[in-house]
Amino acid sequence: xxxxxxxxxxxxxxxxxxxxxxxxxxxxxxxxxxxxxxxxxxxxxxxxxxxxxxxxxxxxxxxxxxxxxxxxxxxxxxxxxxxxxxxxxxxxxxxxxxxxxxxxxxxxxxxxxxxxxxxxxxxxxxxxxxxxxxxxxxxxxxxxxxxxxxxxxxxx
Amino acid sequence: xxxxxxxxxxxxxxxxxxxxxxxxxxxxxxxxxxxxxxxxxxxxxxxxxxxxxxxxxxxxxxxxxxxxxxxxxxxxxxxxxxxxxxxxxxxxxxxxxxxxxxxxxxxxxxxxxxxxxxxxxxxxxxxxxxxxxxxxxxxxxxxxxxxxxxxxxxxxxxxxxxxxxxxxxxxxxxxxxxxxxxxxxxxxxxxxxxxxxxxxxxxxxxxxxxxxxxxxxxxxxxxxxxxxxxxxxxxxxxxxxxxxxxxxxxxxxxxxx
Amino acid sequence: xxxxxxxxxxxxxxxxxxxxxxxxxxxxxxxxxxxxxxxxxxxxxxxxxxxxxxxxxxxxxxxxxxxxxxxxxxxxxxxxxxxxxxxxxxxxxxxxxxxxxxxxxx
Numbered sequence: 001x002x003x004x005x006x007x008x009x010x011x012x013x014x015x016x017x018x019x020x021x022x023x024x025x026x027x028x029x030x031x032x033x034x035x036x037x038x039x040x041x042x043x044x045x046x047x048x049x050x051x052x053x054x055x056x057x058x059x060x061x062x063x064x065x066x067x068x069x070x071x072x073x074x075x076x077x078x079x080x081x082x083x084x085x086x087x088x089x090x091x092x093x094x095x096x097x098x099x100x101x102x103x104x105x106x107x108x109x110x111x112x113x114x115x116x117x118x119x120x121x122x123x124x125x126x127x128x129x130x131x132x133x134x135x136x137x138x139x140x141x142x143x144x145x146x147x148x149x150x151x152x153x154x155x156x
Numbered sequence: 157x158x159x160x161x162x163x164x165x166x167x168x169x170x171x172x173x174x175x176x177x178x179x180x181x182x183x184x185x186x187x188x189x190x191x192x193x194x195x196x197x198x199x200x201x202x203x204x205x206x207x208x209x210x211x212x213x214x215x216x217x218x219x220x221x222x223x224x225x226x227x228x229x230x231x232x233x234x235x236x237x238x239x240x241x242x243x244x245x246x247x248x249x250x251x252x253x254x255x256x257x258x259x260x261x262x263x264x265x266x267x268x269x270x271x272x273x274x275x276x277x278x279x280x281x282x283x284x285x286x287x288x289x290x291x292x293x294x295x296x297x298x299x300x301x302x303x304x305x306x307x308x309x310x311x312x313x314x315x316x317x318x319x320x321x322x323x324x325x326x327x328x329x330x331x332x333x334x335x336x337x338x339x340x341x342x343x344x345x346x347x348x349x350x351x352x353x354x355x356x357x358x359x360x361x362x363x364x365x366x367x368x369x370x371x372x373x374x375x376x377x378x379x380x381x382x383x384x385x386x387x388x389x390x391x392x393x394x395x396x397x398x399x400x401x402x403x404x405x406x407x408x409x410x411x412x413x
Numbered sequence: 414x415x416x417x418x419x420x421x422x423x424x425x426x427x428x429x430x431x432x433x434x435x436x437x438x439x440x441x442x443x444x445x446x447x448x449x450x451x452x453x454x455x456x457x458x459x460x461x462x463x464x465x466x467x468x469x470x471x472x473x474x475x476x477x478x479x480x481x482x483x484x485x486x487x488x489x490x491x492x493x494x495x496x497x498x499x500x501x502x503x504x505x506x507x508x509x510x511x512x513x514x515x516x517x518x519x
Contacts, residue, residue, distance in 0.1 A: 061191055061193050064191075068359045069197075069481040097478075100479070102480055103474065103475040104472070104475075105472070110471065110488070110490055110491070114488075116485075117474075118485050119481055149343065202418050205438075205482075205485075207418055207436070208436065208438045362483075
């Protein structure tokens with residue numbers, strides 16, 4: 001699949017082909033999500049609005065010792081006032097069995113739009129954070145993470 | 157010490173330091189091989205999931221159980237005082253059994269003999285919680301098991317197990333952990349295998365677990381038949397590993413990948 | 414299992430942004446793992462985390478199986494008044510846990 005150059009173009013192109021892609025995903029039920037499934041999950045949150053890269057800072061270690069527990073931190077530049085604040089931050093992955101990771105909801109009482117947690121990553125992949133602002137705009141950041149597996153896996 | 161005794165002692169000490177052992181100054185805890193993020197997870201007591209077991213252990217410590225209707229606290233009082241430095245000196249010799257026992261065995265021995273309660277099963281939630289609570293009271297202290305005429309034979313047996321080739325891969329623990337520590341094995345760094353932080357919250361397990369669980373996992377990894385939980389071979393190996401880590405800082409409950 | 418660990422500053426100045434750390438005990442079974450016999454282990458996760466400050470919701474997180482076991486969430490809030498912060502986790506199989514912490518705001 002030819003990758004467009006920018007995140008915005010990618011989302012537009014994938015959105016255009018969404019109808020076909022969605023039908024295929026339901027019929028086949030792949031063991032892992034695909035970039036198309038992730039795009040679909042993003043669209044459920046974003047609708048037809050445009051997602052612009054920027055204003056979001058997504059922190060993940062570039063190389064992870066164990067995909068079971070990966071520290072993740074997201075923050076968004078925002079004054080966090082009643083008039084102008086971050087309403088939500090959503091996190092998605094492209095290769096986990098499901099694309100949704102977590103959705104955080106904020107208000108002006110947060111003081112700042114920042115949150116940290118620990119996530120699971122099934123494989124080396126890209127993680128995307130999308131912030132929804134009170135003015136209805138969406139901003140994003142993405143990070144590529146390399147996930148190594150434990151050398152000696154014990155029996156469960 | 158008289159000169160002759162001192163000379164004999166010096167020879168004994170020299171003979172017990174094999175050429176292959178990691179020089180004391182080069183010993184590193186598994187902590188040093190971890191990423192910055194995993195270290196932060198261990199250091200922050202709110203971020204460290206092992207603390208959830210410590211907290212439960214603290215609550216179990218107060219619970220009156222068994223035919224004696226007695227709590228750990230009834231004899232031992234506040235664990236922060238009574239259990240300080242205890243985990244760092246286990247396995248320890250038990251006169252009744254005539255051999256060293258580990259911390260889990262000590263806790264179960266107390267339950268049976270003093271509380272009239274049944275022993276807890278290996279890796280059970282409760283046993284891990286009590287062990288974690290006791291071990292937490294040694295955090296920051298130097299490891300120091302007692303080696304004397306009584307424990308020496310068991311220490312030697314543990315060392316022999318550490319150096320013995322085992323399993324289908326015909327590997328000895330020492331080959332990875334003495335000779336090749338710091339190098340990569342399938343994307344992970346090989347640590348020196350010092351039990352500085354048990355029981356550990358292992359990311360691979362997504363749970364807290366004991367040193368014996370880790371040792372059995374390693375044995376499975378080299379395709380050897382793992383000794384049963386509580387087997388003398390495992391306790392002797394624990395004793396040897398703790399002696400090998402003598403003087404290093406105890407970190408329980410540690411976080412490890 | 415001990416339910417949760419919370420870190421909230423005991424005191425803060427009015428208007429100060431404080432950081433709250435929460436750690437709750439839960440396996441977050443994804444629903445994708447299988448037993449050694451091949452049977453699927455059913456999903457069992459915390460789905461929702463809500464924090465209220467003197468009764469007003471100030472933060473919420475919707476969790477999916479990709480959140481690591483023993484969920485750890487760190488988030489900020491403005492210290493507006495003295496009172497109680499309440500934390501509630503709910504999830505599959507009727508899971509529910511509640512913790513609270515007091516804060517003095519001067």
